[in-house]
Amino acid sequence: MAIVYTCRHCGHVIGKLEQKMVDTSLLGFDQLSTKEKIDMIEYKDNGDVQIKAICEDCEDTLGHHPQYHELDFFIQ
Template sequence: MLRYVCKYCGQNLGRIDLNQVDEVRLGLQSLTPLELKSIITFELNGDMTANIICEYCQEALEKNPELSLISNPLQ
């Protein structure tokens, strides 16, 4: 299972069954090891979490770029 979660507000944005889709279709092979480490969290049970930004937080950061200087600006 690959879960998509907003890294700022924690909102669950969706999930994909990894048995249905491979890493190539997800585009994970195009990430550098550093990008992969900063975006994807691997769980002990084999699941993965992609820490991305939801539309609400993206809009808030675009309107208030100074929020990006705070570690958890929208929680």
């Protein structure tokens, strides 16, 4: 099982944790609302957990173009 952090905008893999067992409260999952969990966490068929986050490049782009926050995807 791996926890894979990917950018929700460009799909870039930000990081990957290879663990057999993980205390999700240490990762802050318990701080998320139910809606945030649904939007951010996806359980894959192979047992991996995909976390949708934002990479530094996309965060920088959003900082320069705040109107992009209105879009689900701003990278084509």
